[in-house]
Amino acid sequence: MIGAMELQPGTRVDGWQIIRALRTGGFGAVHHAEQHGKACALKVALHREQSGDTGKTHARALREVALLLTLDHPHIIKPRGYGYLPDGRAFCVLEYVDGWTLGDWLERTHPTFRELASVFAQLAGAVEYMHARGVLHRDLKLSNVMIRRTGEPVLIDLGCATSPNADELTATPLPPGTERYRSPEAHAFLSKQGRKPGARYPFKVADELFAVGVMLYELLTEPLPTKAKAHAGLADPVGLPASRTVNPRVPPALSALVEDLLARNPALRPESFEALQRRLAELAHHPGPEYAAEVHLPSAQRQPSPVDAVQAVGLAASERQGWRKVLALADQQAARLRSWLQPHGLSGLEAASRPHGRKPLALVGAVVMAVVAATWLTQGERPPPAPARREATAPTIPAAPALPPEDTLPVSAPALTAAPKEGSTVKPQPSDDLPSSRTARAPKSAPAPGSPGFAAWCKTLPLAMALSHGCASVPFKAELLECPPGSIQAMKKLGWDLGRDRFIVRLDERGPDRGAFTFTLGAPIIGVVPDSAPGQVKAPPGTLFYGRAYINDEGREDSPLGILRIVYDHVEFPGQRKYPVCAVSGLNPIEALKDGTATAFANSTVMPLERWNPQAMRQ
Structure with missing residues (x-):
């Protein structure tokens, strides 16, 4: 219907x-x-x-x-x-x-700690891949991860996902998601600013890390996570017992990792999913015997499924029904034998005087017929054999x-x-x-990546198609770019002095406080004003800048690989909505170029402009 x-x-x-x-x-x-x-x-x-x-x-x-x-x-x-x-x-x-959902996989296959760490390492790699392209899942949970029968995880359901410059579809302070996987900072935002008109929580990578910590905690502490009640205290990890305290089988290093992911202070969590993947991969290859143990005792986990029980009852009922047929047929044959063995013409008295002589013979005949009937029934009506039990019961x-x-x-x-x-x-x-x-x-035939016409061909495609054809690996050049509609008015309203103001920005929020960072060229990027810039009134700490990474000024003597430029077209102040802007990062020499990525300083200044002209901007 x-x-x-x-x-x-x-x-x-x-x-x-x-x-x-x-x-x-x-x-x-x-x-x-x-x-x-x-x-x-x-x-x-x-x-x-x-x-x-x-x-x-x-x-x-x-x-x-x-x-x-x-x-x-x-x-x-x-x-x-x-x-x-x-x-x-x-x-x-x-x-x-x-395959199974992540919770069903734990209950049905009884994985070891090594296998669990390996699955989450692969999952962390997938989420890091999404983050490198500016996509946030925003609903990481046990039921949104499938495990193939080969043991490989698959991240599903991007219905809550978002990316930079995506239209705002949420009319509530918090983005869509599942309540018990929300971070403490999200709940704090809702408590402090949730009633303010237009308040929107700026969902970050740290929120996704916390959600993964909840997933691991549930799997490590609950033998039957699909049946367990939601943990009320996970959103406020203070006083939450460590997973090793609840389940003494958990190795200390894995328990410590979960505590880091569930840290109330997001700064204490791993820096990124790439860092998380490295820690999980190390645990997946740990030689210790404790990692070869099953996460939970199989006896504490899922018992034979109701389907198996129904099949067993059906088989027993079928057997009972078959033997009822055998006994009924034996009674019929016994009656026939009695009738056939009784002499015709004997008086009632004579017939009554010889019943004991006929009864043994009749019973022997009945037994013979019963054996024949049983053989026929077992050949023609034998129920199919029960399937051999497997360690992992298939889902429905x-x-x-x-x-x-x-x-x-x-x-x-x-x-x-x-x-x-x-x-x-x-x-x-x-x-x-x-x-x-x-x-x-x-579609028209695409030139091979790396061929002379590949970069030009990529620029003719819409963004989604360009990225799906691997165009993110092309070193995108920063060309003449008109500012977004309404950006000039918005920046003036914000009090920005175009061409004069300079804002300290961590160009990509996943980057370190100091040192270099590897940027994906052409991919969406979210920059953030760090806490180390408290004096920036016009762009206070926590302000988010949305844009993309480009290259210009190749062949300069001081930077032969070119200059990394981040062109930002939207800004979001803490607790406020997005505004269209036109801002470009300052001089940032590229240290290395490889596979569509550029390594440069993680932090730089960002200047608001009326328009972006790479030939005119040499500072």
Whole structure:
């Protein structure tokens, strides 16, 4: 049924047949669907664009597809396409992950501490990959991580994710997410500034680190995390017992890492997910025998599933029913034997005087017939043998066939500037032999990366498509750039003196307080005014600058590799909304160039301008 929150089995959506509902979240319902024997996860927004939905689920569905098109990582869910239902709701087609959620994986497979650290190291690498491209997940939790049957994690559900310069879809002080995974600073913001009009919490990398700490704490302290009640004290870690105190099996180093992630002061948490990945990888290769132990005793975890119990009861009932048939058939044959052995013409007295002579023979015949009947029943009505028990019980999700290569499925990418026209993409009952009518136009052949025309070709693409084709590896040059509309008026309103003011900024909030940092050229960047600049009234500590990294002035004698320039087009003061600006970082010689990244000083000054002309700016 189209129009319901969850689509009914058998419904066809753009050639995909709905098999069953998988899960329903705050912004969408996910279904298991198939097309030509290929499985996928089909996610439908809960509301259409014109419904007045305050949660903006329609816009979030399109944003999720757009963000996924900019990401290509083995541990991040991959998009397959998108479209609209007749009622106007957007849907996106995602790869189908055959496996368990993170909590189910712990309960069913009984991993060791080494295996758990390895999974989280891979997960940290995926999140760091997202952060390098300016994407924040904002809803990291156990149910948003799938574990393939091969043991590899996959990060799913980017419905709450955001990126720099993305439209503001949240009308509440805190961004969307799950309450028990929120950081202490987020709760403090809500308590102090939540009632102020327009107050918006500036979600940061530190918030994602805290969420991962909650995930680890739950897995280390709860044998059955999917059944456990939410921890009330995780948002206020003061007085929270260490994971090793709750579960003495936890190695000390792993327990200490979780305490660092749950630190009330975000400065005490790891600096980035890259740093977290290194610590987890070290623990995953720790030679100590304690890391080879299972996180929880299997006896304390999930018992045989109810499905197994039902099968066992059914088998016993079938056996009892079979033996009832045997006994009934034996009684019938015994009666027949008695009738056949009784002499015709004997008087009642004679017949009555010889019952004991006939009874043994009748019973022997009955036994013989019972054996024959039992043999026939065991051959013709024998129930199927019970499947051999496995250490890891499969989840209720049915096994899906292997997915085809990405280029075998049509993918329609939503434009970042305007949504495509809506149209009915649900076919009544199309033939399985016919391909989907919504096929994407084949893009022009792309030049090979590194070829002379690759950089020029990248500049002709929209941002999402450019990044999805690997254009972030091109050393983007800072060219003549017009300032965003309204930026001049906004900067004057903020009291900025254009061309004169200088603000101390950590060019990328993930960078260190001092020293060098490696920037991804062309990728979104969030800079922050550090606490070491308390005198900056016009841009106080905590102010966020949103922009991108570029190169200019290559071949200078003092910097042959060029100058790193961060062009910022939006600014966000603590507790306030974003404002359009036009600001550029100062002279910052590049120390190294490699694979689309540039290493330069992490901190520099930023100057507001009326327009950015790289040829005119040599300071």
